[in-house]
Amino acid sequence: MLSTPAGQLGGLAAAAVRDGATLLVVVGGDGTVHEVVDGLMKAGLGPRSSLRSCRAGRGRTSSAACGSPAASNAAIEVAKTGRVRTIDVGRAHYVDGAGAPGEAYFANFAAPGSAARSPPGANRTTKAFGGKLSSSTRRCSRSCAGKPARMSLTIDGEVRDVLLLEALAMNGDYTAGGMWMAPEAAPDDGGFDVVLIGDFSKLEFLATFPKIYRDGTSRTARSR
Numbered sequence: 001m002l003s004t005p006a007g008q009l010g011g012l013a014a015a016a017v018r019d020g021a022t023l024l025v026v027v028g029g030d031g032t033v034h035e036v037v038d039g040l041m042k043a044g045l046g047p048r049s050s051l052r053s054c055r056a057g058r059g060r061t062s063s064a065a066c067g068s069p070a071a072s073n074a075a076i077e078v079a080k081t082g083r084v085r086t087i088d089v090g091r092a093h094y095v096d097g098a099g100a101p102g103e104a105y106f107a108n109f110a111a112p113g114s115a116a117r118s119p120p121g122a123n124r125t126t127k128a129f130g131g132k133l134s135s136s137t138r139r140c141s142r143s144c145a146g147k148p149a150r151m152s153l154t155i156d157g158e159v160r161d162v163l164l165l166e167a168l169a170m171n172g173d174y175t176a177g178g179m180w181m182a183p184e185a186a187p188d189d190g191g192f193d194v195v196l197i198g199d200f201s202k203l204e205f206l207a208t209f210p211k212i213y214r215d216g217t218s219r220t221a222r223s224r
Contacts (some may be wrong), residue, residue, distance in 0.1 A: 006031075010039020017045045022051040025079045026053045030176060034106060043104035050078040087187040090171055107187070109175055111168040112151070146158060166197040179212045191197055 001016065003009045013024055015037045026036050033053055040046045054075040055074070090108045094102050104110075151167055153160045171180035171192040182193035200208075 001088050003035075007035065009035035010042065013039045014043035016046055017043075017049045022049050024049055024051050026051060028053070030108060034104075034108075037089060037107045038105045041091075042103075046089065050084045052082065054079060085188065087172055088190060090169060090192065092169075106171065108172040109170045109181075111166055111175075112149075153194075153196075161198045162196065164196055165199060166195075168195040168197075169193075170195055181212065 004011060009026075009032060016024060017040065024036065026033055033051075036051060037046075038127055040049065040051075087107065090106045090110055092104050092106060094112075097103050102206050131189045143216070148163045148165045149163050153162065153167060168181060169184045171187050173180060173185040175181045181195050183191035192219075
C-alpha cells in the first residue's frame with residue numbers, strides 16, 4: 001500500500017492487520033514509522049502484528065534505534081528473516097494549537113519545546129546533501145530562533161519547575177539526522193531517558209551542538 005496524504009498510514013496499517021496481516025514492512029523515515037505505530041496502538045492492534053522498517057526519508061532514527069541496517073538490501077533481508085524484538089511504546093497527552101486535547105503513541109521519542117515546532121515547509125526542504133545535513137540545519141535554525149519556556153516536569157516522582165529550550169523523552173538513543181541524544185537509552189528497557197536542554201546562549205549552543213555527532217555526549221536523567 002502506498003499512502004498519499006499525511007496521517008493516512010495509521011488507518012492503512014490498522015486495516016491491513018484487521019484483514020489478517022501479521023507482518024508489516026514500512027518503507028520511510030521517522031514520520032512514517034510514527035504514523036504506523038500510532039495507528040496500530042490507537043486501534044488496539046499493536047500486539048497482533050510485528051513491524052519492520054526499511055530506512056528512507058529524512059529522519060531514519062526510529063529504524064536505527066531498533067537495529068535496522070542502513071543499506072537497503074540488508075534491511076530487506078532483515079525484514080524477511082530477522083528476529084522479532086518487543087520494544088516499549090510511549091503515550092503522550094498534549095494540547096494542540098487550537099486548545100484541544102490530543103493523544104499520540106511514539107516508538108522513538110517525544111519532545112515539547114523547539115523540537116516539536118517544525119517550520120512550515122520543513123518536509124519540502126532539500127535533501128540533496130542527505131537527511132543528516134537537512135535535519136541538522138532545521139534543528140539549528142529552530143534552536144537558535146526558539147525561546148526557552150517554563151516547564152513543569154515530574155521525573156521519578158520529583159517535580160521540577162525549570163526554564164528549558166527542549167525536553168525529550170527518549171525511548172531510542174537517536175533523534176532525527178543521527179543526533180545521539182541519549183547514549184544509554186534502549187527501546188526495550190522499560191523506561192525513558194529524559195534529556196533536558198536548558199536556557200543557554202546561541203553561541204553556547206553552536207559550540208556544543210557538534211558534540212552530538214562526534215561523541216554523543218549527553219547527560220540523561222533516568223525515568224522508569
